[in-house]
Amino acid sequence: MLKINNLSKSFNKETDHEIQLFKNFNLEIQKNKCTAIIGSNGCGKSTLLNMIAGSIILDDGEIMLEDKNIGRLTEEKRSVHIGRVYQNPSMGVSPSLTILENMSLADKKSERFTLKRLVKKNRIPEYIKLLKELDLGLENQLNTQVKYLSGGQRQSLSLVMATMKLPDLLLLDEHTAALDPKTSFVVMEKTKEVIERHNITTIMISHNMKDAIDYSDRIVMLDKGKVILDKDSKDITEAELMEIYRMRISRDIAS
Structure with missing residues (x-):
């Protein structure tokens, strides 16, 4: 579904502070699963x-999404x-726009920009249906x-x-990190419902070990651009993940 082949990325190239974060990195993301x-x-x-996503350009390699190399496409x-x-x-x-206007913008995502009216009245029932599923x-x-909504409502x-638009891939970029624990739980539950309802292939970044296990099918741990752990979520515990963290931190301090 998503295949990352021989990906390389360096920062501050050709300087004394050059950092090669990824070198010939490979990873495959399973379809209809949350990693x-x-x-x-x-x-x-x-x-x-x-x-x-395309907001950082890779140096070398391929990013194959549904057998199409998107590695050189623009973020848009x-x-x-x-x-x-x-x-x-x-x-x-868009905080200054209404919920309806935001939904309409998302609905026009794959269309060419025109000066036609933003909101299509015949689409409003669909927006209401989707929002009702959140039960908020x-x-x-x-x-x-939208600026008057809470952080949890906005997320x-x-x-x-x-x-x-049922994307081929959904990226969750620590999307509950800025929320309080109670709101974070609500948003994670809503996230799980949406992903499972539509069978969306998902990559989720998280610092919360419990959330990573509870809301994903697979855990991939990175360390300095390398995969050091790759397991089904059901086969590992929060305590085991925390122990790996502690070992890595101790190693870094010692070095």
């Missing part, structure tokens, strides 16, 4: 997600096939500007917008 990418700061998980062209929910609750929405009452606030709206 959690975890690891300490600097391990490469955010860079990897940004290279898949990739967004037709890839949905994304960001860590910042305001990044996936957003379908009753269509004319409310839930971002999730619906990112999945409205």
